Amino acid sequence: MQQVTPPKTDPAPSRTSYRFQRLWLTPLFRALLRTGIPAFGVMVLGAWYVADTDRVEQVKLRVSELRTSIEQRPEFMVNMMQIEDVSAEVAEDIREVTSLDFPISSFDLDLVHMRRLIEELDAVKRAKLVVRPGGVLDVAVVERMPVIVWRSREALELLDADGNRVGPLANRAGRADLALIVGEGADAVVPEALTILATAAPISDDLRGLVRVGERRWDLVLAGGRRVLLPEDNPVFALERVIALNSINDLLARDFLLIDMRDQKRPTVQLSTDAVEYLHKINAIDTDGDDAL
Amino acid sequence: MTMLYQFQRAMRARRQAAMQRGVVAILDVGTSKMACLILRFDVGAGDGLHDSIGSMAGQSNFRVIGVATTRSRGVKFGEIDTMDETERAVRTAVQAAQKMANVRVDHVIACLSGARPRSYGLTGKVDLHEQGVSEHDIARVLAACDVPDIGAARQPAHALPVNFALDHRSGLSDPRGQIGGKLAVDMHLLTVESSVIENLTYCIKRCDLELAGIASSAYASGISSLVEDEQELGAACIDMGGGSTGISIFLRKNMIYTDAVRVGGDHVTSDISQGLKVPMPVAERIKTMFGGVVATGMDDREMIDIGGETGDWEHDRRSVSRTELIGIIRPRLEEIFEELRERLDAAGFAHLPGQRIVLTGGASQIPGLDGLAGRALGQNVRLGRPLRVQGLPQAATGPAFSSSVGLCLFAAHPQDECWDFEVPYDRYTGRSIRRAVKWFKENW
DSSP states (O other): OOOOOOOOOOOSOOHHHHHHHHHHTOHHHHHIIIIIHHHHHHHHHHHHHHHOHHHHHHHHHHHHHHHHHHHTSGGGEEOEEEEESOOHHHHHHHHHHHOOOSSEEGGGOOHHHHHHHHHTSTTEEEEEEEEETTTEEEEEEEEOOOOEEEEOSSOEEEEOTTSOEEEEOSOGGGGTTSEEEESTTGGGGHHHHHHHHHHTGGGTTTEEEEEEETTTEEEEEEGGGOEEEOOSSOHHHHHHHHHHHHHHHOGGGSOEEEEEOSSTTSOEEEEOHHHHHHHHHHHHHHHTTTTTO | OTGGGHHHHHHHHHHHHHHHHTEEEEEEEOSSEEEEEEEEEOTTSOOSSSSOOOSGGGTTTEEEEEEEEEEOOSEETTEESOHHHHHHHHHHHHHHHHHHHTSOOOEEEEEESOSOOEEEEEEEEEEOOSSBOOHHHHHHHHHTSOOOOOOTTEEEEEEEEEEEEETTEEEESOOTTOBOSEEEEEEEEEEEEHHHHHHHHHHHHHTTOEEEEEEEHHHHHHHHHSOHHHHHHOEEEEEEOSSOEEEEEEETTEEEEEEEESOOHHHHHHHHHHHHTOOHHHHHHHHHHHOOSOOOHHHHHOEEEOOOOSSOHHHHTOEEEHHHHHHHHHHHHHHHHHHHHHHHHHHTGGGSSOOEEEEESGGGGSTTHHHHHHHHHOSOEEEOOOOOOTTOOGGGOSGGGHHHHHHHHHHHSOOOOGGGSOOOGGGOOSOHHHHHHHHHHHHO
């Protein structure tokens, strides 16, 4: 018996499968299929997801919740502020300026801004802010040191070596250890004033202060309202000359109103009225003898 | 003559495009098998048209990257008989080869064994105006060949300049640059039936491919299976296919004659089928397993089970001695060789300096065939196998693939065929603007 077997299938590819294989072997088509379609699909999915505002809001909410939960972890919380190397008033000022209510997350601290705020305080020269492990905000401050007292038209103020304001002063007696400078614009030339004062150290007993005259030169005020008028240029040299004269002739012990050193070639001494009269008297004795009287 | 080669010029342009792309398919449309080879050309190896031959006899610039063979369908005597079936077979072969190569091919160089090839010897003669022979002069002399009446439904498949003569000197293979007054050429024109080529073109087009070249399979087999001195001294390559047997005669490395006999291995099979009353596939199997041409006493005792599926016990249990089988095979092969002898005599093969005959093709694998061929064709017969080319798998190195391999070589180093030269200007009929542009380009 001959078995009825189904005819063998045609080994030839159908025209469609043949064309599809050729298309599949086309490099451009392959690249398109392998990268283009997945990329397109992802974009479509993304667009579909974003199209609904509710969903976007939900995502935003969840993201912010997640962010807060991370920020509020105890590892990131700052519980106290430690201020170092500073007097109590300045520390109080710093607390006031930064106005932080602890505990606060270290993500919410804007250290750069806070540093700028602190450095805007008069008494603070430099500040360094560090959040230390353990939840401590460490503020290291370099204070301005007052070296001189400046009496302006309005108030009495403490200045540091660069002429920056350190703080107000209630009365002169409060810082009697510091020298006094007076006058408009004196705060701008504090370094010069300090050199003059350093030069004037030998006569510091008589010294009462420095007066800025016409915002260009200095007057050295001595006890009894006597003055040494210093020149605009090179006042230290002029003062050194005065001190030298003093050490030789004991100049400052004399009865004078002012010593004018403004013209270097011709220092002038203005005597007091009594001294002048006395001088006239002496001169009369010397020249006329008895006739003068 | 100018209009004659339009088809070939178009194919040449496509072949150059394929070379540019670097991938081309070779399609051997045979009667019994369809082979498709995919070649990859190395980038920057040049166009291969006018360069000197490189290393490894010029085969190193390509590599076979895909091979597929399938049973041929719808082809008879090397001609397409059923378009649909052939198209399926081409698709099968091309798809499998593409899959192996993992690359898409668009251009196909095909060869065909049938189509009643006919050879003509042409001569052309021109006077030279200038001092040396230029490429333009060669184009002129090729165009000056007087074309015989090739018949209405025929067209050229090959037009190879075989020999150049300059004044009284003949036997020049390349006269370019030489000084002379008169240039003459001998050209070998091979014509085939137009309808066969048109059918093949249409079939390949239906597979979404473009035909980039066409060659006679006898010519391709000759290129691959004749060694260099055989091509030089004169030899005939006999490509024994399934449905037809091709002859190509080579002399001085040029093919000078081609012919085909419309008998082949399939006829042997059908003889066995009729003689033993078995179906064709069984006959084919018996032929390949037990076939031979010289019977010995041993063969009387060797019984071959024929088998069968009819259900008739007597019929299905028949056996036949090998001698009987040889008795069926041998007369057919003798007939083929006698036919070949006639064709060779007609071509004047006896006058060639070398008388070497090389048998190749699938049907040449019957054992003892060279001895039988020696009786009919002369003693100088050997069996030929194709050249080894890079990347060809072991399974495709047999004599059945000699025309495929020859096509590979043909694709890599096409001969300077007539249409590989520019058309001389005075032969142009209508294209005056193009002529003017060309004149400007060359003179400015």
